[in-house]
Amino acid sequence: MKRFGVLLLLLVSAGLVTLSAQTKRIFTNPRPEAHFKTLFPNAAGVSSFGGAPLHWKVYGADPKANPAAPPASAGELRRDKPIGYIFWTTDLVPNERAYHGPIHMLVGMDTRGILQGVVVDYNSEPYGYFSIDLPEFVARLKGKSVRDPFVVGKDIQAVSRASITMNGAARALRDASRSVAKAFLSPDQVK
Amino acid sequence: MSAFQPAPDPWGFDETPVETWADILGPQYLDLALLTAFIALAVYSFKRKTVALKYLTFAAAIGYMGFAKSYLISITNIFSIVDWSWPVVKYNLAWYLFFGFTVVSTILWGRLYCGRVCAYGALTQTLDAVIPRRWRVEVPKAIEQRAAWIKFGILFGVISYYIITRDVQIYQYVEPFWMFGLFGTPLLWTLLAVLLVATVFVRNLYCRFLCPVGATLGLMSYLTVFRIKRWSECNTCRICEKACEWGAIDGPKILVTECVRCDDCERLYADPKKCPHWRIIEYNDRKLAVLPLRPV
Numbered sequence: 118m119k120r121f122g123v124l125l126l127l128l129v130s131a132g133l134v135t136l137s138a139q140t141k142r143i144f145t146n147p148r149p150e151a152h153f154k155t156l157f158p159n160a161a162g163v164s165s166f167g168g169a170p171l172h173w174k175v176y177g178a179d180p181k182a183n184p185a186a187p188p189a190s191a192g193e194l195r196r197d198k199p200i201g202y203i204f205w206t207t208d209l210v211p212n213e214r215a216y217h218g219p220i221h222m223l224v225g226m227d228t229r230g231i232l233q234g235v236v237v238d239y240n241s242e243p244y245g246y247f248s249i250d251l252p253e254f255v256a257r258l259k260g261k262s263v264r265d266p267f268v269v270g271k272d273i274q275a276v277s278r279a280s281i282t283m284n285g286a287a288r289a290l291r292d293a294s295r296s297v298a299k300a301f302l303s304p305d306q307v308k
Numbered sequence: 309m310s311a312f313q314p315a316p317d318p319w320g321f322d323e324t325p326v327e328t329w330a331d332i333l334g335p336q337y338l339d340l341a342l343l344t345a346f347i348a349l350a351v352y353s354f355k356r357k358t359v360a361l362k363y364l365t366f367a368a369a370i371g372y373m374g375f376a377k378s379y380l381i382s383i384t385n386i387f388s389i390v391d392w393s394w395p396v397v398k399y400n401l402a403w404y405l406f407f408g409f410t411v412v413s414t415i416l417w418g419r420l421y422c423g424r425v426c427a428y429g430a431l432t433q434t435l436d437a438v439i440p441r442r443w444r445v446e447v448p449k450a451i452e453q454r455a456a457w458i459k460f461g462i463l464f465g466v467i468s469y470y471i472i473t474r475d476v477q478i479y480q481y482v483e484p485f486w487m488f489g490l491f492g493t494p495l496l497w498t499l500l501a502v503l504l505v506a507t508v509f510v511r512n513l514y515c516r517f518l519c520p521v522g523a524t525l526g527l528m529s530y531l532t533v534f535r536i537k538r539w540s541e542c543n544t545c546r547i548c549e550k551a552c553e554w555g556a557i558d559g560p561k562i563l564v565t566e567c568v569r570c571d572d573c574e575r576l577y578a579d580p581k582k583c584p585h586w587r588i589i590e591y592n593d594r595k596l597a598v599l600p601l602r603p604v
Contacts, residue, residue, distance in 0.1 A: 120531050217384060217476060218393040241391075241476045243384040247491055264321065278378045278489045281395050281403065288399070295321055304318045 142171075143207040145221050146238050156225030156234040157201055164196075170300055171208040174199040175225070201227040202297055209293035215285025217241045220249060222289065230263040230298045230307030235290065240282075248279035249286050258290065263298045263307055267291030332398050339402040343379070346372060347409050350424050354417070357571045357578070363437070366430035374427025374488040379406050381421065383479045383520050386463075387470050411528070418529040422515055422522050423568030428485055429515055433570070435504075436511045436553065445509045452555045455517045456566055463520035482520060511553055516566065526565030536562050536574060539585040547582065548573035 153163060153173075161178035177200040206213070206222040213219060220240040225233040235258045237249050248254065257274065261267070269275050273287045298307055333340075346368055353361035373379045385407065388394055397404055413420045422429045447455065466482050469475070480486055484500050492500070507513045515522055542548070542560045549557040552573055556566035580586035 123527070123530050212396075214393065214396050216395055217388055218391060241387075241393075241474065243382065243476055243479055244489070246477070281400055284399060285395070295319070299319060304320070307319075 143205075143211055143219060143221075145205050145207060149223055149236075149238065152223050152236040152238065153203060153225075155236055156203055156223070160200065161195075163203065164199075170204065170296060172202050172204040172297065172301075175201040175203060199228070201225055201233060202301060204293065204297055206289040206293040209296045210289050213285060213289040213292065215240070215242055215289075216281040217243060220245075220282075220286050220289060222286070222293075224290065224294060224297075226263070226294055226297060228302060228306055230294075230302055232258055232261045232263075232290075232294065234259050237286075242279075242282045244276075244279040244282055248276040248282050254286075263291075263294045265291075327398075333401075336399075336401050339377075340405065342372065343377075343402050343405055347405075347425075350420075351413075354420060354424060354569065354571070357574055359575075362424070362571070363434070365424055366434050369425060369427045369430035370434070373425065374431070375490075378485075378488050379403075380427055380485040380488065381407070381410055381521050381525075382485055383466055383482055384476060386467065386521070386524060387476060387479075390467065390471060410525075414525050414528045415531045416533050417569050418532045418535075418564050419522065419525045419566075419568040421525055422519075423570045426515075426521075427488055428483075429568065432507055432512050432515060435507060439508055439511075443509060444511060447510060447555070449555070452516075453558075456555065456563075458517050459519055459523040459526075462518060463523040466520055484514065515568065516554055522568075523565070529564040529567070532564055535564075536567070536569075537577070538562070539577075539583075541584045541588065545584050547584070548576050551576060 153160065153175075157175050159177070160175045162176050164174040164176070166173055174196075177195055177198075203223060203225050206224060207219050211219070218241050220242065221238045223236040223238050225235075227233055235255045237245075237255060240249060242249065261272070265272050267273060267287045267290055269280070269283045269287050273283065276283050349361075349368060350365050353365045379402075395403055410421045410425070413425075423433075424430070462482065466478060469478055480492070480496055481499070484503060486492055486496070487500055503514060538560055549559070554566050554568055554570065556563045556568070557573065577583050577585070580590060
């Protein structure tokens with residue numbers, strides 16, 4: 118009787134948890150603006166968040182505008198020619214997971230498909246603190262092209278005992294960046 | 309025949325859009341093979357119930373499962389149950405094999421994971437085998453039975469803490485398994501040293517009284533299919549109860565939340581020189597053999 122009760126409890130719990138997992142956008146940091154300067158220090162402004170896939174467009178300043186005027190007033194942005202894109206990996210590849218859930222990474226990519234920077238905004242990886250949370254991890258990602266393989270052990274340095282974490286992060290970065298490149302860039306732009 | 313040809317991908321990314329099983333299994337097959345070999349060793353040693361095989365399994369658990377791969381069930385896996393958040397199956401087959409084996413073996417045999425597979429359990433049992441018996445402090449039975457509840461308190465406390473704060477890193481203060489990764493802060497190493505020194509005197513201290521994973525597996529052990537067989541003599545005999553290092557025997561009852569299937573008692577049951585069940589049978593056989601010589 119006790120055995121049956123325990124089994125039933127396990128099944129009911131599993132059912133309740135699965136029911137509550139609706140398909141909705143993975144909730145990310147609602148104020149990521151602080152990270153934009155890290156990704157694009159020379160940007161004049163960004164668009165609002167939106168589009169499909171969800172992203173921000175990054176704008177440079179209009180060179181024909183008055184250089185004496187303060188930069189980044191809305192009228193001077195070159196809105197017709199974004200200099201790059203910023204996106205959450207969790208929006209592009211919501212099914213990708215590492216050891217304990219998805220890693221929320223904010224990626225900046227320019228129009229040549231080169232990563233300008235990555236910010237690991239949130240993760241719940243038990244071994245994150247000696248792998249993806251280290252500044253070396255994001256520093257090595259800067260300058261990578263979407264055409265790079267993003268394979269742990271090849272162009273992404275492996276971290277012993279954090280393989281699941283590192284592989285999850287690498288896959289998310291690769292697939293998210295390539296999806297954005299396919300959406301907004303053309304193959305000729307990306308060498 | 310005109311098979312549908314998808315338009316050639318102008319991007320030409322070197323990832324094939326459809327992964328074959330060769331792509332998925334390629335980087336994983338060695339992990340899977342070695343893990344399967346270890347599981348086979350653990351189950352075989354459990355079935356054979358010899359001491360030599362048990363310590364061989366411990367060596368493999370500490371060296372390979374512990375220091376080399378750090379395959380350990382952790383409280384973070386229970387957090388994953390709370391969040392329903394798991395690694396991607398196809399890229400982490402070895403992990404799922406490990407986790408699946410733990411669940412299945414617990415349902416079949418009880419806390420076998422604790423007694424034979426867990427690298428820390430293997431370490432503490434090996435420690436117990438080499439430390440001189442004089443140093444050991446025997447916990448009085450009354451305290452022992454109450455102290456066993458502490459791990460359930462810790463389990464409940466940590467899960468509540470996690471649900472409230474979502475702070476995964478709490479695992480470092482609740483379990484010592486990070487030691488096999490050889491990473492830790494000075495505070496953590498100090499706390500670990502205290503635990504290990506205490507374990508010298510109170511054997512299997514962490515596993516019996518403090519481990520929340522053990523508490524979870526202990527609860528699952530209520531489902532145990534293949535239980536330790538007991539005889540009617542067990543109602544009054546105390547040999548195994550005294551021999552059990554885990555406080556898992558209480559008269560005729562085996563306490564499934566404490567028993568880690570170390571098989572010390574099962575070796576006693578099988579020994580015709582020690583277990584009263586066999587000695588009584590043997591005595592009766594000898595008595596029967598001389599009976600016809602007595603006058604009618």
